[in-house]
Structure formats: C-alpha cells, structure tokens
Amino acid sequence: MGTAPPVAEASGIVKQFDSTVALDDAHITIHQGQTHALVGRNGAGKSTLVSIMTGLQAPDRGTVAFDGRPAPRLADRDAWRTRVACVYQKSTIIPEVTVAENLFLHRLDRGPLGLVRWSEVRRKSRDLLEKWSVDVDVRLPARELTIEQRQFVEIARALSFGARFIVLDEPTAQLDGAAISRLFTRIEDLQQQGVTFLFISHHLQEVYDICDTVTVFRDARHVLTASVADLPRSELVAAMTGDAADTGRRGSRRPPPSGAAGTLTVGSLTSAGTYQGVSFEVRAGEIVGLAGAAGSGRTEVAETVVGLRAADSGTVDIAGVRPRPGSVPGTLAAGVGFVPQDRHHQGYVPHMSIADNGTLTVPRRLGSYGFINGRVREGLARSAIEDLAIKTPGPDLPVAGLSGGNQQKVVMARALANDPRLLVLISPTAGVDVRSKEFLLHKVEETAAGGTAVLLASDELDDLRICDRVLVMVQGRVVAEVPRGWNDHELVAAMEGVDLDA
Known part of the structure; x- marks a missing residue:
C-alpha cells in the first residue's frame, strides 16, 4: 500500500508586492495527523504563505495541493472551505x-x-x-463567549464544512495559562480524530509543547523543516536568526551614570487581558528597550505611558509629574515626545504640509491667541528639515508626497519639537529603507546623549541594539532584563519564551 499524500503542500511559491519579495521559492509539506509549526521572525513570509494556502490570494508562481490534488480555483470558496480553514488571532465570530x-x-x-x-x-x-x-x-x-470558547466554536465551524486541515494563527495570544492548556488538550484530541493543524506562534516554547514538526522561514524563504523532538532549542533559534550572533550596528554612545535621575517611573501597571504588574524605570540619558513578540504587551505598555491607553491600575510618573491616565495632552504637557507604531494612521496628517505636521505638538510656539506666525512656523520647520535631513523641496510640501523614510523623519521631528524629557518610540524604523533606519537610530542616540530618557518598544533587533538594556515581555509580563551586549540568540530566545538550556 502506498504512502498517503500530504494533507497540504505548497511548492516553489513566489509572491511579490511591488518591490518587496514576500516569498521566494518557499515550500512546506504537512502530513496527515500532524500538528506542524510554522515559525519565523516578522517579515519572514508566514502570513503571505497562509493567505495563499487558504485561497485568499494567488501566488505569482508555484503550486498548492491538498491530498495530492491541485487546489481549487480562487473563486470557488466552497471548495476551499472543504479543504482548509484558518482560525485567526482576531476572531471572525x-x-x-x-x-x-x-x-x-x-x-x-x-x-x-x-x-x-x-x-x-x-x-x-x-x-x-x-x-x-x-x-x-x-x-x-x-x-x-470567552475568547477560548470563540476559538473552539470557530474550529467546530471549520470542521462542519468537511475540512480536516486547520491553520491556527497565534491561537494563544489572548489566552491565559489554563486556557492554553485546555486548547492544547483539544488539539491533541482532534489530532487523534484525524485533524491536521498548521500552528503559527511567536512563542517557541509552545512549539515544543504541542507540535510534532516545525518549519522555519527566514527572509521570505524556507530554511528548515525538522522533527521537534530532534531539534535543540538553540538550533531552532539559530535558524530563525540566521546564526547571526552579533550582526548589525551597536550603540556607540556611553550609557548614563548609575546615579542619573529617573525620568520615567512605571509602577505595577495592569490592564486586564493585556499586561500585568509591569514596573520599570528609565533614567535621564538612558535608552531602555521594551521587547517582545506580537501579543506580548510591549506596544500596549508604551501606549499607556504616552496616554493613548489607560491602565486598570498602576502609575506612570514622568519627571515628577503623574499625568491623568489616558490623557495624551497630559503626557505632552509633562514633556513626552512620541513616535507611534503606525505612522500612516497615527503619525501624521498626509495632506498637511511638513511644516504643519512637524509643529503639531508646539502650537504655543507658533503665536498667541490662536494665531499662527507663518515665519516662526517656517523657521521651526526648516530647522527640523535640516536637523533630520528630510529630502524635500520645501516645508510646504504635503507629507503624502514624501518617501516612507522621510515621512518617518517628519514624525520624529514632531516628537522632538517640544524638546522632550522622555521620548517614547514604537517600532520607529518599520517600513523604512536601510539608510533612513540608520539615520533615525543615530538621531535617537544623539537625543539620549543630550539627556533625554528614551523608551523604545520594538521586536526589531536592529532597533534594540542601541539600548542600554532591554526589558523582555512575554504574555503581558516582564520576564527578563537583558543588559547591553546581548547576542541575537539570547534575546530572540527570551522574546519567544524559550529556555535554551532546556
């Protein structure tokens, strides 16, 4: 009797969006009854592969097959539902x-x-x-329904169409420990009944807890497929990072003296279902990283510090001032500059000029009684354009007309316009070119060298290299403090919740 064909298989997948190669000759093979993990750093190509394997988009090249037969036409949604279903982190209930x-x-x-x-x-x-x-x-x-119940209902709905291959996309991101344990028990039960899973997670320990096989993607390509039982944790992390223990730039400035004043003090911040008991301090002139995978709570903590969110309990103290929770004007008045995660929706007003965007945080400097002095505004804008090397014919150009890197420089200019005591940045180099990334990170170091405290929330290793220390968050809690001089293996393992010595 011949070997059964794979439940799902993608071969030679190529997918490009404009100049970005999302998948480059990528492949994966998933066999009957497995719980097969797909892991990789952000931008590795996982989400694009899932969208192709669930029929949401077609590859530029390559093939997808189920049980040895070619995938249905993209328009035949009913046929796709009988072959594969995806339970997303954000519920579709x-x-x-x-x-x-x-x-x-x-x-x-x-x-x-x-x-x-x-x-x-x-x-x-x-x-x-x-x-x-x-x-x-x-x-x-x-x-x-609880989040856990919604997931089980979604799995049951998928099975009702006849699909016996289910993609679980970050299924544990919003679950507590007990709920994760119950989910894993259900996965094992369904596995015994012939259901096959593709399990996507940023928490590598979960791969060892529940999965049989793991596939690693890096830089849009397949890197490794191996039995989980035979793969040491250090080798899995090395496959994800490219075995690059000390690649990229390192911060060049000296850290502040140990006796430097504390500018930001966060005390026992808790927000139900998001983060719990988070406490730390950032001193004047210090750059502190807040690292973690998606769903770790790093972004939400940073947004709480700047007033975009209000915690259920805990305190945020900025240079002796305790702004009203959830008040952005309050944090600005306390001396905070902020570079948000999504510049397109939170960072700038696209059809307003560079001058207007760059001075949004300093209206009092522009004139009195609500009137704007155009010459003052233009002077501040030209100074920022020179300081941040923004490529533009002039300060009146709409920000929408700039490249991504220059748009991010305008967002940085706005954050620095009020000479902040504390600069908070969330993924500050996301979606910018290499030269702009280097420039922005150097500007952060320069700002810290001038005595500004910096909180930098990111999962990008290049961003975190400039930090004096990195606080690592996993599932809403700070689980480690990693001093300057870490290597990629060490930090990625901590962010993914993996004990390399296990």
Missing part, C-alpha cells in the same frame, strides 16, 4: 448573533415558505458541538 447562527451562517435550514427552521438549526448546532466536544450553549449570543 459575529458577536451580535447566537452561537448556532454563527455555526451555520449562510447555511440556515429553511422550510417550504423560505422561513428559517430555528429548531433544526439549533439541533444541528448541538450535534456539531457535541461531536467535537465543545461545551457551549448554542442559544447564547456570541458576545457572551
């Missing part, structure tokens, strides 16, 4: 309708007059959930 309606949306039983036979819909829903051991009342509005 509709909160306003019941569990039963979610399970059989667009498939509701109707009688001769076209009326929905609700008793039949509920019966089929109960049968479906009982078959897959999901203990949920089908009459409940879906908004009343």
Whole structure:
C-alpha cells in the first residue's frame, strides 16, 4: 500500500508586492495527523504563505495541493472551505448573533415558505458541538463567549464544512495559562480524530509543547523543516536568526551614570487581558528597550505611558509629574515626545504640509491667541528639515508626497519639537529603507546623549541594539532584563519564551 499524500503542500511559491519579495521559492509539506509549526521572525513570509494556502490570494508562481490534488480555483470558496480553514488571532465570530447562527451562517435550514427552521438549526448546532466536544450553549449570543470558547466554536465551524486541515494563527495570544492548556488538550484530541493543524506562534516554547514538526522561514524563504523532538532549542533559534550572533550596528554612545535621575517611573501597571504588574524605570540619558513578540504587551505598555491607553491600575510618573491616565495632552504637557507604531494612521496628517505636521505638538510656539506666525512656523520647520535631513523641496510640501523614510523623519521631528524629557518610540524604523533606519537610530542616540530618557518598544533587533538594556515581555509580563551586549540568540530566545538550556 502506498504512502498517503500530504494533507497540504505548497511548492516553489513566489509572491511579490511591488518591490518587496514576500516569498521566494518557499515550500512546506504537512502530513496527515500532524500538528506542524510554522515559525519565523516578522517579515519572514508566514502570513503571505497562509493567505495563499487558504485561497485568499494567488501566488505569482508555484503550486498548492491538498491530498495530492491541485487546489481549487480562487473563486470557488466552497471548495476551499472543504479543504482548509484558518482560525485567526482576531476572531471572525459575529458577536451580535447566537452561537448556532454563527455555526451555520449562510447555511440556515429553511422550510417550504423560505422561513428559517430555528429548531433544526439549533439541533444541528448541538450535534456539531457535541461531536467535537465543545461545551457551549448554542442559544447564547456570541458576545457572551470567552475568547477560548470563540476559538473552539470557530474550529467546530471549520470542521462542519468537511475540512480536516486547520491553520491556527497565534491561537494563544489572548489566552491565559489554563486556557492554553485546555486548547492544547483539544488539539491533541482532534489530532487523534484525524485533524491536521498548521500552528503559527511567536512563542517557541509552545512549539515544543504541542507540535510534532516545525518549519522555519527566514527572509521570505524556507530554511528548515525538522522533527521537534530532534531539534535543540538553540538550533531552532539559530535558524530563525540566521546564526547571526552579533550582526548589525551597536550603540556607540556611553550609557548614563548609575546615579542619573529617573525620568520615567512605571509602577505595577495592569490592564486586564493585556499586561500585568509591569514596573520599570528609565533614567535621564538612558535608552531602555521594551521587547517582545506580537501579543506580548510591549506596544500596549508604551501606549499607556504616552496616554493613548489607560491602565486598570498602576502609575506612570514622568519627571515628577503623574499625568491623568489616558490623557495624551497630559503626557505632552509633562514633556513626552512620541513616535507611534503606525505612522500612516497615527503619525501624521498626509495632506498637511511638513511644516504643519512637524509643529503639531508646539502650537504655543507658533503665536498667541490662536494665531499662527507663518515665519516662526517656517523657521521651526526648516530647522527640523535640516536637523533630520528630510529630502524635500520645501516645508510646504504635503507629507503624502514624501518617501516612507522621510515621512518617518517628519514624525520624529514632531516628537522632538517640544524638546522632550522622555521620548517614547514604537517600532520607529518599520517600513523604512536601510539608510533612513540608520539615520533615525543615530538621531535617537544623539537625543539620549543630550539627556533625554528614551523608551523604545520594538521586536526589531536592529532597533534594540542601541539600548542600554532591554526589558523582555512575554504574555503581558516582564520576564527578563537583558543588559547591553546581548547576542541575537539570547534575546530572540527570551522574546519567544524559550529556555535554551532546556
């Protein structure tokens, strides 16, 4: 008897978006009954591969097959649903309708007059959930379900179409320890019933807890596929990082003296389901990194410091001032400059000029009684353009007309315009070219050398290299403090929640 064909297989996949190569001759093979992990750093190509393997987009080149047969046409959604389903980190359950309606949306039983036979819909829903051991009342509005219950309902819905191959995209990101344990038990039970999983996670320890096989992508290419049991943790981290223990630039400035004044003091910050008991200090002239994978809480903590969020409890003290929680004006008044995660939606107003964007945080410097002195505004803008080497014919050009790197420099100019005591940056070099990245990081170092405290939240290793120390967050908690001089293996392992000595 011949060997069964793979449940799913992608071969020679190439996908390019404009000048960005998202996948380059990538491949993966997933066999019956496996829980197969797909891991890689941000930008490795994982999300693009999943979108191709679930029929959301077509590859430029390459093939996808299920059970040895070519994938359906992209337009045949019903055929795709019988072969593969994806349970995303962000739930696709509709909160306003019941569990039963979610399970059989667009498939509701109707009688001769076209009326929905609700008793039949509920019966089929109960049968479906009982078959897959999901203990949920089908009459409940879906908004009343826990995150864990929503995931189980989504898995059951996927199985109801006939699919026996399910992609779990960051399924544990919003779950606590007990819920993760129950999820893993359910995965193992379903595995015994012939269901195959592709498991995507930023927490490498989970790969060792639940998966049989792991595939690593790096820089848009397949790097490694191996049995989890036979792969030491250090080798898995090396595959993800390219075995580059000390690549890239290192911060060149001297760290501040140990007696430097504390500019930012964060005390026991807690926000339900996001982060718990986070405490740290950033001294004047110090650059402190806040690192962690997606869902670790690093971004949310930084946003709380600058007033974009309000914690349930805990304190944020900036140079002796305690701004009202959730107040951006309050933090600006306390002396905070901020570079947000998404410059397109949070960082600038695209059709306003460089001059207007760069001075948004300093209206009092532009004139009195609500009037703007154009010459003052232009002078400040020209100074920022020179200081940050913004390539533009003049300060009146709309920011939308600049390249990505120059747009980010405008965002940095706005953050520095009020001579901040504290500069908070979230992924400050995301989506910019190499030269702009180097320039921006040098500007951060220069700002710190002038006595400004810097909090830099990122998962990009090049960003974190300039830090005097890095606080690592995993699942909402600070789990490690890594001093200056770390190597890639050490920091990535900490961010992924992996003990290299295990």
